[in-house]
Amino acid sequence: MSDSPTNTLITWVEVSKNSDFTIYNLPFGVFQNKRLSPRIGIAIGDKIVDLSILDQEGFFSDMFLPEGVFLSESLNELIALGKVITKKIRERVQELLLADNEKLRDNSSRGKVMVNRKEATMLMPVKIGDYTDFYSSMEHATNVGKMFRDPENALLPNWKHLPVGYHGRASSIIPSGVPITRPKGQTKDPETGAPVFGPSKKLDFELELAFITGKPTKLGDSISTADAEEYIFGFVLFNDWSARDIQAWEYVPLGPFLGKSFASSISPWVVTLEALEQFKVESPVQEPEVLDYLKCAKSHSFDIQLEAYIQPDGEKGSKVSTSNFKNMYWNVAQQLAHHTVNGCNINVGDMMASGTISGQERDSFGSMLELSWNGKDAVKLESGTERKFIEDGDTVIMKGFAEKDGRRVGFGEVKAKVLPAK
Amino acid sequence: MSDSPTNTLITWVEVSKNSDFTIYNLPFGVFQNKRLSPRIGIAIGDKIVDLSILDQEGFFSDMFLPEGVFLSESLNELIALGKVITKKIRERVQELLLADNEKLRDNSSRGKVMVNRKEATMLMPVKIGDYTDFYSSMEHATNVGKMFRDPENALLPNWKHLPVGYHGRASSIIPSGVPITRPKGQTKDPETGAPVFGPSKKLDFELELAFITGKPTKLGDSISTADAEEYIFGFVLFNDWSARDIQAWEYVPLGPFLGKSFASSISPWVVTLEALEQFKVESPVQEPEVLDYLKCAKSHSFDIQLEAYIQPDGEKGSKVSTSNFKNMYWNVAQQLAHHTVNGCNINVGDMMASGTISGQERDSFGSMLELSWNGKDAVKLESGTERKFIEDGDTVIMKGFAEKDGRRVGFGEVKAKVLPAK
Numbered sequence: 001m002s003d004s005p006t007n008t009l010i011t012w013v014e015v016s017k018n019s020d021f022t023i024y025n026l027p028f029g030v031f032q033n034k035r036l037s038p039r040i041g042i043a044i045g046d047k048i049v050d051l052s053i054l055d056q057e058g059f060f061s062d063m064f065l066p067e068g069v070f071l072s073e074s075l076n077e078l079i080a081l082g083k084v085i086t087k088k089i090r091e092r093v094q095e096l097l098l099a100d101n102e103k104l105r106d107n108s109s110r111g112k113v114m115v116n117r118k119e120a121t122m123l124m125p126v127k128i129g130d131y132t133d134f135y136s137s138m139e140h141a142t143n144v145g146k147m148f149r150d151p152e153n154a155l156l157p158n159w160k161h162l163p164v165g166y167h168g169r170a171s172s173i174i175p176s177g178v179p180i181t182r183p184k185g186q187t188k189d190p191e192t193g194a195p196v197f198g199p200s201k202k203l204d205f206e207l208e209l210a211f212i213t214g215k216p217t218k219l220g221d222s223i224s225t226a227d228a229e230e231y232i233f234g235f236v237l238f239n240d241w242s243a244r245d246i247q248a249w250e251y252v253p254l255g256p257f258l259g260k261s262f263a264s265s266i267s268p269w270v271v272t273l274e275a276l277e278q279f280k281v282e283s284p285v286q287e288p289e290v291l292d293y294l295k296c297a298k299s300h301s302f303d304i305q306l307e308a309y310i311q312p313d314g315e316k317g318s319k320v321s322t323s324n325f326k327n328m329y330w331n332v333a334q335q336l337a338h339h340t341v342n343g344c345n346i347n348v349g350d351m352m353a354s355g356t357i358s359g360q361e362r363d364s365f366g367s368m369l370e371l372s373w374n375g376k377d378a379v380k381l382e383s384g385t386e387r388k389f390i391e392d393g394d395t396v397i398m399k400g401f402a403e404k405d406g407r408r409v410g411f412g413e414v415k416a417k418v419l420p421a422k
Numbered sequence: 423m424s425d426s427p428t429n430t431l432i433t434w435v436e437v438s439k440n441s442d443f444t445i446y447n448l449p450f451g452v453f454q455n456k457r458l459s460p461r462i463g464i465a466i467g468d469k470i471v472d473l474s475i476l477d478q479e480g481f482f483s484d485m486f487l488p489e490g491v492f493l494s495e496s497l498n499e500l501i502a503l504g505k506v507i508t509k510k511i512r513e514r515v516q517e518l519l520l521a522d523n524e525k526l527r528d529n530s531s532r533g534k535v536m537v538n539r540k541e542a543t544m545l546m547p548v549k550i551g552d553y554t555d556f557y558s559s560m561e562h563a564t565n566v567g568k569m570f571r572d573p574e575n576a577l578l579p580n581w582k583h584l585p586v587g588y589h590g591r592a593s594s595i596i597p598s599g600v601p602i603t604r605p606k607g608q609t610k611d612p613e614t615g616a617p618v619f620g621p622s623k624k625l626d627f628e629l630e631l632a633f634i635t636g637k638p639t640k641l642g643d644s645i646s647t648a649d650a651e652e653y654i655f656g657f658v659l660f661n662d663w664s665a666r667d668i669q670a671w672e673y674v675p676l677g678p679f680l681g682k683s684f685a686s687s688i689s690p691w692v693v694t695l696e697a698l699e700q701f702k703v704e705s706p707v708q709e710p711e712v713l714d715y716l717k718c719a720k721s722h723s724f725d726i727q728l729e730a731y732i733q734p735d736g737e738k739g740s741k742v743s744t745s746n747f748k749n750m751y752w753n754v755a756q757q758l759a760h761h762t763v764n765g766c767n768i769n770v771g772d773m774m775a776s777g778t779i780s781g782q783e784r785d786s787f788g789s790m791l792e793l794s795w796n797g798k799d800a801v802k803l804e805s806g807t808e809r810k811f812i813e814d815g816d817t818v819i820m821k822g823f824a825e826k827d828g829r830r831v832g833f834g835e836v837k838a839k840v841l842p843a844k
Contacts, residue, residue, distance in 0.1 A: 130593050135676060156674050161617040162608050166676035167589040167683070171552050171767050172641055181642040183764035186584050186713060195583040197713045219594055219685065220603040220844065246764065252578050254557060254588035255677020261589070261766040263641065291608060291619045342605035342668065343844075344683040345593050422642065422765075 008406070010099040013114070015045035020401050020410020023097055024278075026090050027234065027269035027411075028075055031120040038123055040070040040078060041115065042093050043269050043412075048115040049093055057109045059096065063088060074127040075270065079214045079233050080348045086214070086233070087274060122268030124175045125236065126212055129347040131173060132339060133208075133240060133260075134165040136330035139358040143370045148248075160288060163330035163338050165355075168240075169261035173351065175268045176414040182392060182421040183262035185246040199421035200243035202375065203390040207308045207366035207398055209325050210238040210353035211332055212270060219345040225296045228333035229273060231346065237267035237306075237398050237414040238353045244369055244389070264353075267398075267414040275409050279303050279402035281326050290334075293341055300331035306357060306400045308366065310381060313393035318381035320371060323357045323364045325400070392420040430828070432521040435536070437467035442823050442832025445519055446700075448512050449656070449691035449833075450497055453542040460545055462492040462500060463537065464515050465691050465834075470537040471515055479531045481518065485510060496549040497692065501636045501655050502770045508636070508655070509696060544690035546597050547658065548634055551769040553595060554761060555630075555662060555682075556587040558752035561780040565792045570670075582710060585752035585760050587777075590662075591683035595773065597690045598836040604814060604843040605684035607668040621843035622665035624797065625812040629730045629788035629820055631747050632660035632775035633754055634692060641767040647718045650755035651695060653768065659689035659728075659820050659836040660775045666791055666811070686775075689820075689836040697831050701725050701824035705753050712756075715763055722753035728779060728822045730788065732803060735815035740803035742793060745779045745786045747822070814842040 011023040021027065021043040031048055032038045041048035052070035054060065063085065069078055079086060096104040104110055135141055138155070141164075145154030158164065174180075182199050189196045214233030217223060223231055240260065247259025283301040304325035311317035335352060356366040365371045368389050371379050378386035390396060395417040401410030433445040443449065443465040453470055454460045463470035474492035476482065485507065491500055501508060518526040526532055557563055560577070563586075567576030580586065596602075604621050611618045636655030639645060645653055662682065669681025705723040726747035733739035752760075757774060778788040787793045790811050793801050800808035812818060817839040823832030 130591055158610075158617075158671055158674065162672060164672065164676055164679075166679055167591055169552055169589055169766060170592075171769055171772070172765075174641065181765055184644075185764045188580075195580075195713060197715060219596065222606075243764070249580055250584060250586065251675070251677075252580065253673070253677070254586055255673075255675070257587055257589065258760070258764040258766065261761075262764040291617060293619060338680070339683075342607045342665070342680040342684040343594075343603055344591060344680065347593055350593070 011044065011097045012099045012105045013044050013047055013097055019045050020408065020412050021045055022408050023094060024407045025271060025275050025409040026093055027271045027275070028125065029269045030074060030123045030125050032123065033115065033120045036115070037071070038073040040072060040075060042090065043117060044097055046117050048117050048120055050113050050115050053109065053113045057113070059104070060089065060092065073123065075125050076127050076349045083214060083230065090272060090274065122175055122177070125268055125270050126349040128170040128173055129350045131168045131170040131351045132165050133168045133353045133355060134163050134330065134335050135355040136163050136328045136335065137355055137357045137366070138329040139327060139360055140356040140366060140370065143358060143365065147374050160286070161290065163335050165335065165339065166255045168264070170351070172261055173264045173266060176265060176416065178265070179417040179419050180241060180263040180265070181419045183243050183246065183258070184421050185243060185258050186249060187245040188249045195249070200246055202244035203418065204242045204244050204368045205308060205390065205396045206240035206242055206356040207306055207321060207323055208238040208240050208354045208356060209235050209304065209306070209400065210266065210351050211235050213346050213350040213352070214348060216347050217340060217345050220343040221345070222340045222343060223336050225294065225333040225337045228336040229300065231336060232273050232332060234270040234272040235276065236270055237400050237411045239265040239396060239398055239414050239416065240353060240356070241265065265414050265416045267411045269412050271409060271411055276302050276402060278407065279404055279409065283331050284329055286329070293337055294334050296331065296333055300333040301326050301328065302402065304400050304402045307398065309397040310387055310390070311395040311397060312381070312385050312391065315383045315385060317397055318383065320379055321364060321366055323359050323366050325357060327357055327359050328354055390418055392418055394418050433466065433519045434521045434527045435466050435469055435519055441467050442830065442834050443467055444830050445516060446829045447693060447697050447831040448515055449693045449697070451547050451691045452496060452545040454545065455537065455542045458537070459493070460495045462494060462497060464512065465539060466519055468539050470539050470542055472535050472537050475531065475535045479535070481526070482511065482514065495545065497547050498549050498771045505636060505652065512694060512696065544597055544599070547690055547692050548771040550592040550595055551772045553590045553592040553773045554587050555590045555775045555777060556585050556752065556757050557777040558585050558750045558757065559777055559779045560751040561749060561782055562778040562788060562792065565780060565787065569796050582708070583712065585757050587757065587761065588677045590686070592773070594683055595686045595688060598687055598838065600687070601839040601841050602663060602685040602687070603841045605665050605668065605680070606843050607665060607680050608671060609667040610671045617671070622668055624666035625840065626664045626666050626790045627730060627812065627818045628662035628664055628778040629728055629743055629745055630660040630662050630776045630778060631657050631726065631728070631822065632688065632773050633657050635768050635772040635774070636770060638769050639762060639767050642765040643767070644762045644765060645758050647716065647755040647759045650758040651722065653758060654695050654754060656692040656694040657698065658692055659822050659833045661687040661818060661820055661836050661838065662775060662778070663687065687836050687838045689833045691834050693831060693833055698724050698824065700829065701826055701831065703748050706751055708751070715759055716756050718753065718755055722755040723748050723750065724824065726822050726824045729820065731819040732809055732812070733817040733819060734803065734807050734813065737805045737807060739819055740805065742801055743786060743788055745781050745788050747779060749779055749781050750776055812840055814840055816840050
């Protein structure tokens, strides 16, 4: 259909040249504003298409959608209708936004349907069931291994055989814009070696992408890599806030806990798998060969540029990292196949994050831990300000977008300001 | 009130001598049967008090409860009303069941209110938000350390300073009675050292108790040990199924993942904190002294006997472990204070499990890993059958109860049969 790579699509909506929200993207989100209660929309340029009004006006009447499905505080019920339906909805909106389609363009309801994005508050797009964080960038895992374990054997023996991951805390995942509070906790005093309590001194971000599952499985069932994409609804930017000093003291032997669970921030617009399909690139060669259940017949890697910025209070934002989602050693189909190979069931609205995505060069590392090499080398911002970790008053911003043949599909941003510990 | 340790309470309901569900207990659960849709009840003897009927008949009319609050598929909405209300409901039921109270005893609706427990199917009591598993028994952590790390330094340096825990998978927690399927996964071949795929060869149980949170916190807020019990609604038995061979290969450095996430089984009746209050005992001495935020002004430890049984197909059940919840080094108030000290928010219906509860003697170890010392010594069942780990067709049953001054408060059981891998 209209997403075919040979078609150039032109819309009647004004979309600036560098907008992430082009006619090729059309991500889903949940918004409200002073007048409107929470509802589901699709972003285009500086506008939001209010799907609830579009529905009221009969634009989806041939789809027999459940009443009020767009007047929801989350996408879960909508996603649960299945990809056949959500694809149809997105395609219908795309048709309606085409320059030569007069149905909405010249309709008297157009003013009500098109909401200003600036006036809207974006809410959490989904009610998250379980949240999993992977550890799928080889460069990140290698950097961490070099710093904390053996530089000669930085990757642990299991790393190239399975996509290492762990369960994370779902309750503290928050949408972009909500500030975070510097966590307090127990750390090991580097001088005395004794445990001490206080605000984290090594607050960090992690530059990640996360996917949201769109189809449930039953307990005991598994998903093959071939079927995995059927279970992925879309993606968001994911800042996996980390307190490195808390994490370092607590994580043996059961993994990260309070060093992570104080907050994770996500971008509010869910970019669909369909919109990202055209940016697929070959997956990295995996050597040694993986076990059969992790083999893929086709690529599940995406060329998505990722950027992290630090904006100290009263300064402009400064880019500190430029990475790419294609850097991932383990792809999303392998993650999902591995996650369910033991029969673990997934629900609509589960979130699975990539783990920090680092590239090979220093300026592509996806965390301050790596960028400052655990506080050894300060990172210089454009203003001259230096950072080893994140300070109170700093705002961390992440952006992500794919671009090819003049088509751009982006995530907008996820940002959050850091408030001092209570 | 009537729970005072000096009162002996007598009910008009027939309750057998060894029943866990005495007039002192009155746990909450969600049930259905052939005639009745899912609803909330309180167990007494072999009966369930159908709270929805009791409500319809006006027995709670002075409490102004939300309409249909008992006609729910989970306790979440009820629990969210707060302890003041749920305590009142439980106390009202206790009053109504007293031998000399004729209000229900002689009421024409009594037949409808009292449902046979045998004919009921118990459902998941709560819709679980996040699930956390602690590692709070010193004997268990020591045993595991001896087996897999250094027998001379079995406990890791952080263990006595904080209640180590990790996030677990909530989606795969199932109620007693639902069979589990032996998980498949990746393990390291002990002979070649190469990763191989197949059914787990070291399927294990873990004997645990879990508490359910009853009051939410906001992101950024913490709970003190002094306030912690306000946030605990009640407890269930928890079998944290584990695949030791999968876990051993995957768990470094981010903790247990697929070795646990295939299933956890819980007992369906939630025993309230109020019912357990009278079984409090002194908490173990903690040496070295813990940091201030983990100190407790009073005891939060409970004398609850815990038992695990293995029942091979066609045989009788055989007790393999007798442990006690008082064996926990870290108590529930410390767990909750630690969990939230970084500002991590909790919701109504979160589940926090203790970790395997082992005592000092071999026959009090809470897992086959410890009982068979990682498969070195087979455990002999009463029939003569031997077990190193759990075999296909085995049913694992756990029981738990407190008893003092002729009063018994128990959990019933959690049981699940193991089906062969698919």
